[in-house]
Amino acid sequence: MTGRDRLRELLDAVLDEDHHRLDDMAEGAYSSPYHFTRQLTAGAGEPPVAMRRRVMLERAAWQLRQGASVTDVAFGAGYDSVEGFSRAFSRAYGQPPSRPTSGHHWLPAPNGIHFHPPTSLWVHSNEVTMNPLTEQLVQHDLDDTADLIDRAKQLSDEDYRAIRLPGAVVLSWDGDESSVASVLEHHVWTKEVWVAAIEGADLPERRGDEPAALRERHDEIAPRWLAAVRDIDRRGGWDDVLVDALCEPPESFQLGSVVAHVLTYAAHRRQLTRLLMRSAGLDLDHGDPIEWLRRRTGGNA
Incomplete structure (x- = not known):
């Protein structure tokens, strides 16, 4: 044999x-x-x-x-x-x-x-496992986002939409992000837009920003974003160029820089959300990936 x-x-x-x-x-x-x-x-x-x-x-x-x-x-x-x-x-x-x-x-x-x-x-085909660091960065962001949206459900609508950091802007083209509602909505929307660009789909509909609606939107986009990054890693496509037809005029982006961009501002917005929710009286953890991994693995990491 x-x-x-x-x-x-x-x-x-x-x-x-x-x-x-x-x-x-x-x-x-x-x-x-x-x-x-x-x-x-x-x-x-x-x-x-x-x-x-x-x-x-x-x-x-x-x-x-x-x-x-x-x-x-x-x-x-x-x-x-x-x-x-x-x-x-x-x-x-x-x-x-x-x-x-x-x-x-x-x-x-x-x-x-x-x-x-x-x-x-x-x-059976040629395939490699996704880089563990990239996998952890992406998965931590998704898990932490879900947790933050769920914690936001504890706020009254007034506290959720209150202007707590007047004039706060994360990215100039995204506009004001001075409330818990605006930061979390931009955070979810960013992945929806980039996944649509990567998949070659139309600009997605921008739906409700209340916590329940945001959780539904996050749960829909999370596996698509995870699959997109895994696919880029699987085929070694980090240097590939994405022509984003959703931009006016269309722009070109290296896929590796797109993932880095999303993860960078995702981390910033998650911590900004914590700052705003603490000012509303919520007691939150640090969002530390070390603590997240220990919980995820039952303390074996």
Whole structure:
């Protein structure tokens, strides 16, 4: 049997519907768990349990977009509880499974092996994992933004819209950002505009700025922004040039500078939001990515 055939056999054992545990996978490949893990990791660059977990989450994301229930998808993916599945899904996609992902359902992989609907094929192509620092910067921004919007719900509408920093301007073309409402709306709007430019879509509709509406807008744009950055990283497109037809006249931007721009002003606006909400009487954390990562990993980072 050739090395490629053996790798295919190992992959089939990992992805078999009935192989929920490492022992099951190894037995299906006529190997010991130790040698099975060693061979698969060497051949595919990913441990078997991690690969199965990732691919099952990809399948779950696709199924949710087709209208499947969270409960059915959770148990179909091999989780013992809906809560455990929801935590894993939220960590992977940046939003809960109750809000199905838009765009691509694939997660970053070191080997290009993914769930491919509708016949559960497995695709193998050249692919690299997203740079961990970039992933953390993007994911921290998305999580922190969601938390800040939720905290803003505790403010009265008067406090939410009160002018607390007269004349505050983050970027000259965006205008005044002197209230919690204006800062958070500009923060979400920025991603909506840049994602539309990257995807080649029309200028999005600028919808409501109350906290509930902003949370809905954020939950819609977060996975698309995350997918866009992951795609840029996957194909090494940081130096690619984006011609933004949404500008008048159209302008050209390097994609790496676009991501840096969004992350830079996102961090500024999140801290500005904290300043304004503290002045309204709310007690907030520091927005520290170290503390965020510790919470996200259960204190193991």
